[in-house]
Amino acid sequence: MSYLVFARKYRPQNFDEVVQQEHVTRTLKNAISAGRVPHALLFTGPRGTGKTTVARIFAKAMNCAQGPTPTPCNACRSCDEITNGHAADVFEIDGASNNSVDQVRELRENLKYMPAHSRHKIYIIDEVHMLSLAAFNALLKTLEEPPAHVLFVFATTDPHKIPVTILSRCQRHDLRRIDLSAISDQMRRICDQESVVIDDAGLTMIAREAGGSMRDALSLLDHVFACAEGPIKTDLIAELLGSAERRQLFELSAAVFARDIAQVLAMIDTVWRRGLEMKRFYCDLLSHFQSMAIIKLGDKAVRLVDLPAHEIKQMQSQVRDVSDGFLTQALDLLFQIEPSIKWSAQPKLALEMVFLKLFQSPPALSVENLIKGLDQLRSVAHPAERTSSQEMGPRESPPSSQEQEDQSLSRQTAPTEPARADARPSCVAAPLGAPLWDCVVRHVIADKPPLGAFLNKCRASFPEETRLELEVCGNDFTFKNVQKNADYLEKICADLSGKPIKIVLTANCEDTGGKRKEKMKTERLKQKALTDPLVMEAVELFRGKVVDIKVI
Ligand SMILES: [Zn+2]
Known part of the structure; x- marks a missing residue:
């Protein structure tokens, strides 16, 4: 048998195997069990999140000899045909290359014929947003009242490009970007089945590179498997992906926080000499500092960072003693040079300049300190207001003159109390002039x-x-x-x-x-x-x- 890439070999064959899209699969299973299946479905979501996979499982569920059932048998003729991609009654159409009105008319003509041997004729149109407006219009009437034996399943990455008239005739399901940890776990299962040794850091690196797409992750895993002999090391993966090792990013940020400019420049130089693409390194660095800025916000914000637990811990310890202002300044400067990195003939220089600037500019006052300062000023300007607000509350009798004297005395003598503006100024040894x-x-x-x-x-x-x-x-x-x-x-x-x-x-x-x-x-x-x-x-x-x- 010819070699199958992982994305195909390990493609989920029933709803329960689909990773992290329970909100969609649960709804579909319930609809199938209850016999309330709409005649047109639309799956949206970023690439590689399982739109076509879910569409195929749905087709199996509807046409399975045991069905319609939320758990297709994967053994009957219909299931088998769909798995192998040559089902007589399930038509997978690429919307990008079959986007003309004539092709839709032809499709419409064929709808009236009954399925060959299954319960339904199912049309899966991928990249449906690529259809022309005329093609969409030709589809409109059919979508409204299709024959009972016909089901439509559309998949798209750009739902906003689909006319509202079409959208309103479909039941829409949005698939989500898959979490880093879920992708890593899935790859770990595959590695175990393939008996390949690879460490967690390597898998996380691949998962991060995939950006929430399972298909991309599995394609990268294929690539890594093909290049490696024996146990797969993290540095090999970093080299193959052309990305900086996480360790390097952490070392660099540690040097930045320690304000060790020589070390920072040396590290950038090392990355440059290793032949890493500077733009790529810059993106890694930007997202590294962005994660740290989010982590600095506190425990509640940590869930926004899609990183493994040990990295989050490491970041927390790195940013603990770093001021918000400095971190924001670093992130801001990094963000500003995006065009330079992209277009400059000297991207390395642009990156070095960021850190030189960062160390030369005076530390910005944090908003917290500014507010504290303003409060202090206000209390200097209106001490009476502050005193009265502190003494709010019912009083049974007006304060005695003794009390008033005590208060004014404490105001004058307490070291933390600012002097009253109208009190006698205490400018001992005032400068001449x-x-x-x-x-x-x-x-x-x-x-x-x-x-x-x-x-x-x-x-x-x-x-x-x-x-x-x-x-x-x-x-x-x-x-x-x-x-x-x-x-x-x-x-x-x-x-x-x-x-x-x-x-x-x-x-x-x-x-x-x-x-x-x-x-x-x-x-x-x-x-x-x-x-x-x-x-x-x-x-x-x-x-x-x-x-x-x-x-x-
Ligand atoms: Zn079956």
Whole structure:
């Protein structure tokens, strides 16, 4: 007997052997048992998931000598003919090559003849979406009222290309992509039957390559069997598939997380020298980092990753101490270079650049930290709101003055409590210049409000470290008031800066009008904004700097 490829040799012959499509096979079995079989079925799903196989088993079930039965005997004439592909009453038509209206008309003509020796005439049209619109229209009438002895089974990978008028006349069953583990298990059974030794890692590698298609997986297994002598090793499979070994991917990600750029570049170089296709390696790497990003989301997300348990465990341990931000940054950079890898004459360089960039860019702040920062800022800006929200709840009597004092005291003294914006600023050893002067003004406003109002009209400059020149703008009354308090101001300056400071006053009574006044006001507002505790806090939290201040 000639050699049969695994996909044919191990093709399921009854519904229970079909891997991982129970939602479809169970419905069909129930329908057959109950005698409620629709006259047109449509199987959709990615390639290699079992559409044609299920269609053939369905044909057997309907035409079996023991049937119609959900468990065809696989021994009678009808079953045997279908298994061997020469059934007289089951017609397998390739929609891609028989897509014209004439061919459909011919088919329609033949429908009226009774089956040769079976119960039904069954038409299995594969790739049905390839039929022309005229062909579909020719089929429409027949599909609506077919002869009682005729059944249609359509299979397609692209159901959206089928006209709605056809879809609405069929019972649709969607076959799913098959899980990695289910494909591996099936291959393991075949290897056992064929007495071939192959390790789990190798089977997983083949299953991953198949991308959910059992037929692809079995074809690859055929290929591997043909190339190997004796036990099949993982590195041979990796070489045959042209894919990177999983071990290499894990080593590379470990080096990335350890921020060992030299090691990362050396590994890329090794892959390159081994002759692996860079685009292929890039795809493996991208899906590796994608899986890790999903695993980083937590235990609930793990089921989204179609990987063997030991790899999931390994990934979990690798990403445990890696920040979300870094992982996302790596994935983002990898994703961005897809066009470069695809079109570049230097795909290796493009891949190296990703990691160089990753290590050079500053670590991004995580959203969590940003939110924490914003919360902190809000509490600085509105401490009263926060306090009141903490004290929500019924109160039988208004708080006593003692309680209020205690609260305000605890607010001022508790180290974790941010200072109130309107409290006396605590800028000990403030730097000279605008920040110091601003502190002085705020102190004075808190202590002697009228004098503070006068100081707001002054312009301060520090020509020397211990000398403050104060230009008092306004009338004589203002100047005298400031002059009277010069000693007091010197003391505050000394207290705040930690140095003795001499104040020299000059009067500036020739106010030339609104323009000058406006300019001074703007300057003052800008200085105020710069030294505002909230702004300073924000700059520190987000590690930023003030670029421009606009008065609005
Ligand atoms: Zn049978």
